[in-house]
Amino acid sequence: MRIGEASRISGASARSLRHYEDEGLIVPGRCGNGFRDYCRSTIERVLVIRSLLESGLPVRLIRELLPDAAEGSDVGTGAVGAEFLREVEGYRDRLAARIAVLREQQAALDAYLRQARRAETVRRGLPAGPDHARVAGGSATIDHDGTVARRRDRDPDGA
DNA sequence: ATTCTCACA
DNA sequence: TGTGAGGA
Numbered sequence: 001m002r003i004g005e006a007s008r009i010s011g012a013s014a015r016s017l018r019h020y021e022d023e024g025l026i027v028p029g030r031c032g033n034g035f036r037d038y039c040r041s042t043i044e045r046v047l048v049i050r051s052l053l054e055s056g057l058p059v060r061l062i063r064e065l066l067p068d069a070a071e072g073s074d075v076g077t078g079a080v081g082a083e084f085l086r087e088v089e090g091y092r093d094r095l096a097a098r099i100a101v102l103r104e105q106q107a108a109l110d111a112y113l114r115q116a117r118r119a120e121t122v123r124r125g126l127p128a129g130p131d132h133a134r135v136a137g138g139s140a141t142i143d144h145d146g147t148v149a150r151r152r153d154r155d156p157d158g159a
Numbered sequence: 160a161t162t163c164t165c166a167c168a
Numbered sequence: 169t170g171t172g173a174g175g176a
């Protein structure tokens with residue numbers, strides 16, 4: 001079958017199917033007209049790839065886990081090497097590190113929203129609200145207390 | 160109507 | 169991964 005049907009059956013977009021091929025995860029055949037030809041085993045392989053992807057394994061590791069798409073016929077054995085496990089662990093650790101960073105960013109935004117809402121409430125209750133959110137040139141960061149710390153990239157008039 | 164490759168506001 | 173171009 002061609003990529004269209006393979007896409008419907010596997011649930012992977014034609015784009016993804018071509019991508020998996022570029023990544024060496026699958027090796028569909030080719031018809032005379034150059035169209036890709038997907039056989040049943042390839043479809044099954046795509047299904048496995050998708051589940052693995054959803055499990056969080058990066059393409060690189062999936063490639064190592066699955067038997068060579070080129071030669072072999074059917075799917076995964078159970079022969080996982082110790083080195084492979086270490087790679088997965090490494091990936092998971094890096095993921096954890098990224099999550100930690102994301103948590104900090106989320107905390108910073110939560111803090112910012114709290115102080116921003118507080119400021120909004122205060123403004124309504126007071127005669128005049130002098131300071132508003134000002135966004136000027138340069139970069140800015142939001143601290144854990146919700147404070148927006150701005151800094152000019154370079155002070156034009158300073159020496 | 161489908162697919163292919165290539166490139167990216 | 170999506171999307172569009174330009175061709176088969």
